[in-house]
Amino acid sequence: MFTPRPIGYVRTPFTDAKQIPKGLGAKHDAEGVLEILPEFEPGLTDVEGFSHLFVLWTFDRSQGFDLVANPPADNRPHGVFATRSPRRPNPIGLTTVELLRHEGRMLHVRGVDMLDGTPILDIKPYLSSMPAEVLKRGWLAEAEARKKETV
Amino acid sequence: MFTPRPIGYVRTPFTDAKQIPKGLGAKHDAEGVLEILPEFEPGLTDVEGFSHLFVLWTFDRSQGFDLVANPPADNRPHGVFATRSPRRPNPIGLTTVELLRHEGRMLHVRGVDMLDGTPILDIKPYLSSMPAEVLKRGWLAEAEARKKETV
Numbered sequence: 001m002f003t004p005r006p007i008g009y010v011r012t013p014f015t016d017a018k019q020i021p022k023g024l025g026a027k028h029d030a031e032g033v034l035e036i037l038p039e040f041e042p043g044l045t046d047v048e049g050f051s052h053l054f055v056l057w058t059f060d061r062s063q064g065f066d067l068v069a070n071p072p073a074d075n076r077p078h079g080v081f082a083t084r085s086p087r088r089p090n091p092i093g094l095t096t097v098e099l100l101r102h103e104g105r106m107l108h109v110r111g112v113d114m115l116d117g118t119p120i121l122d123i124k125p126y127l128s129s130m131p132a133e134v135l136k137r138g139w140l141a142e143a144e145a146r147k148k149e150t151v
Numbered sequence: 152m153f154t155p156r157p158i159g160y161v162r163t164p165f166t167d168a169k170q171i172p173k174g175l176g177a178k179h180d181a182e183g184v185l186e187i188l189p190e191f192e193p194g195l196t197d198v199e200g201f202s203h204l205f206v207l208w209t210f211d212r213s214q215g216f217d218l219v220a221n222p223p224a225d226n227r228p229h230g231v232f233a234t235r236s237p238r239r240p241n242p243i244g245l246t247t248v249e250l251l252r253h254e255g256r257m258l259h260v261r262g263v264d265m266l267d268g269t270p271i272l273d274i275k276p277y278l279s280s281m282p283a284e285v286l287k288r289g290w291l292a293e294a295e296a297r298k299k300e301t302v
Contacts, residue, residue: 001154001155001156001157001209001211001270002155002209002241002242003152003154004152004153004155004241005152005240005241006152007232007240007241036232040218040232040240042218042219042230043218043219043230043231043232043240044230044232044233045218045219045228045229045230045233046229046230046233046289046290047230047232047233047289048289049233049287049288049289049290049292049293050233050287050288050289051281051285051286051287051288052281052285052286052287053232054245056207056241056243056245058152058153060152067191067193067194067196068193068194068196077196078196078197079193079194079195079196079197079198080194081158081187081191081194081195081198081204081273081274081275081276082195082196082197082198082200082201082276083276084275084276084278088273089156089158089191089194089273090153090155090156090158090207090272090273091153092207092243092272092273094205094207094245094275096281119152121241121243122232122239122240122241122243123232124232124235124245125232125233125234125235125288125289125291126281126286127235127288127291128283128286128288129280129281129282129283129286130202130203130247130277130280131280131283132279132280132282134202134203135202135203135277135279135280136200136201136202136203137200137201137202137276137278137279138197138198138199138200138201138276139197139200140276140278141200142200
């Protein structure tokens with residue numbers, strides 16, 4: 001295996017995990033900055049042509065993992081690989097962000113859901129989407145349906 | 152940072168990188184199996200409700216990185232963070248697969264583009280897509296347009 005190293009850090013409005021919108025209906029429209037380290041800046045060449053990016057990052061303030069746990073969107077337990085829990089065997093987060101602008105080694109983005117200062121592992125272009133009509137969303141769709149029934 | 156560990160290995164039809172469809176118009180419909188290690192099997196609970204999954208994995212047969220390089224889809228160089236090149240500062244791959252069935256610790260999937268035996272780092276549910284009409288695809292759209300002009 002490899003030794004992970006930060007290629008930069010995320011600047012976000014969130015200093016405490018409680019501030020990050022979670023669970024059913026959570027909106028992810030917070031703006032932030034992907035601050036890339038000077039030595040990796042040439043790797044950003046042409047990134048501004050993409051409207052959306054995948055950001056891979058580390059849950060650096062999370063320790064240990066649970067194979068089965070209750071996510072914030074449901075009161076029933078689910079396997080960790082069916083959730084976005086931070087407590088994973090490899091503590092890697094994945095967020096899709098909208099790229100607002102590229103200024104030198106700074107990428108201004110919308111849709112951050114990481115804590116301020118989170119180390120970034122990788123950035124990849126978002127190239128295509130699954131059409132919404134082919135997606136099945138498992139326990140999350142069921143939890144949403146149960147919530148609607150109780151409203 | 153953390154120490155990456157495999158949660159399992161991907162079984163695919165590809166034993167040589169040359170066999171993997173790449174570049175403009177490449178189809179990713181190969182079937183494969185995500186073989187999860189026995190100790191992580193409980194983490195797959197409820198994963199079968201999702202039609203699509205993100206698979207995070209390591210480019211374990213790639214060494215070193217290039218900040219700027221020519222991707223197979225274009226004859227012009229681009230920054231590594233605007234491509235899916237295996238030669239990245241953190242050699243992590245990201246593939247969206249369709250889940251065909253879940254049998255014990257085996258996930259049968261469609262859409263693999265990894266070499267056989269590739270270590271898996273993480274699996275996450277694919278929860279939502281960007282609508283295709285809002286996506287901008289940068290240099291890749293330009294390379295596609297140039298290719299069409301020459302046909």
